[in-house]
Amino acid sequence: MARRRHEPFFAVIGGSTAYEFISSGAIKGERIGRIDTPFGASQPAFRVEAGDCSYFFMSRHGEADFDISAPFVNYRANIYALKDLGVRQIISWSAAGALKETSETGRFFVLDDCIDFTKNRETTFFRFKGLGFIRQNEPFCPTMRAATMGALQELGIPFNDRGTYICTEGPRMETPAEVRMFAALGGDLVGMTLCPEMFLARELEMCYASIAYVTNCAEGIRQRDYRPGRLYEGLSTRREQKTVARSFKLLPQVIARLGELLPNITPSCHCQQAMRYYQGRSGVGRDWREWLNP
Ligand SMILES: [Zn+2]
Structure with a gap:
């Protein structure tokens, strides 16, 4: 695909029901479509103009309802496609279950750590190369x-400035014993989507952060009757779901403000040098596409 001049460097990967923002017009984007990559086709990308900022937008789970559940998302194709578009910085959002009773539904977390409990996913771009010791x-x-915290603060949205995310394989939800173990390990939230997405972004030297929001308490954290036919079979109440919906609707504003802030911030991180050690060694040059060739 021909790259236009002055394309944005910033991308958003939207979590559950992210497509609703596009279909409702809350996020207005020009549809670029699926991007072919050596790992298959990505989810459709959109180019969004919002006030003073522009960014690429991608809905992780598809364009309608829940097209693809977390274990089957093609994370490598999505991250490769964004890199191919020239993206350097990614913010993702992710729905998650709370592992502590004190975490209210709808609460935002700017995550700072993660434990990976996924089992059957392609976790690296470097399957056929001795790279990736990052x-x-x-x-x-x-x-x-x-x-991200600056944007949330400016908008007056309360959030937790830290949080450890436990990533499970899914699509089934967690057992009570798993939830007790995750909490004992220091987890704050449990979800199914950030791994390997966050690690793949680092492999391609892109900055990546995530806003998680609490959609429900994990199994066993609060006593909840089983309610067939309801969302999460009754794990969250209708009142809690309304709180979640209110938080969800705030995400386009948060992203727009973040998009305005980012160009004025000098990165102080090392994400975009993650592969420096390997560059200059045999067979590994500066062109990131060469890193991936089998
Ligand atoms: Zn960074």
Whole structure:
């Protein structure tokens, strides 16, 4: 695909029901479509203009309802496609379950750490190369995290400035014993989507941060009757779902403000140098596409 001049460097990967923002016009974007990559086709990308900022937008789970559940998202194609568009910074959002009773539904978390419990996903671009021994001292980009917190603060939206996200394989939800284990390990939230997405972004030297919002309490955190036919079979109440919907609607504003802030922030992170050690060594040059060739 021909690259236009002055394309944005910033992209948004939207989580559950993100497509609603496009279909409702809350996020207005020109549809670029699916992008072919060596790992398959990406989810459709959109080019969005919002006030003084422009960014690429991609809905992780598809364009209608829940087209693809978390274990089957083609994370490599999505991240490759964004890199191919010239993206350097990614903010994602993700719905998550709370592992602590004190975390209210609808609450935002600017995550700062992660434990990966996925089992069957393609976790790296470097399956056929001896690359990818990448340090994770700050798994989420500190520059993007600071900018995200700045945007939330300016908009007066309460949030937790830290949070450890546990990523499970899914699509089933967690058992009560798993939830107790995740909480004992120091997890704050549990979800199914950020791994390997965040690590793949780092492999291609892109900054990546995530806003998570609490959609429900994880199993066993609060006593909830089983209600067939309801969302999460009754794990969250209707009142809690309304709170979640209110938080969800704030995301386009947060992103627009973040998009305005980012160009004025000098990155203080090392995300965009993650592969420097390998560059100059045999077979690994500056062109990121060469890193991936089998
Ligand atoms: Zn960074």
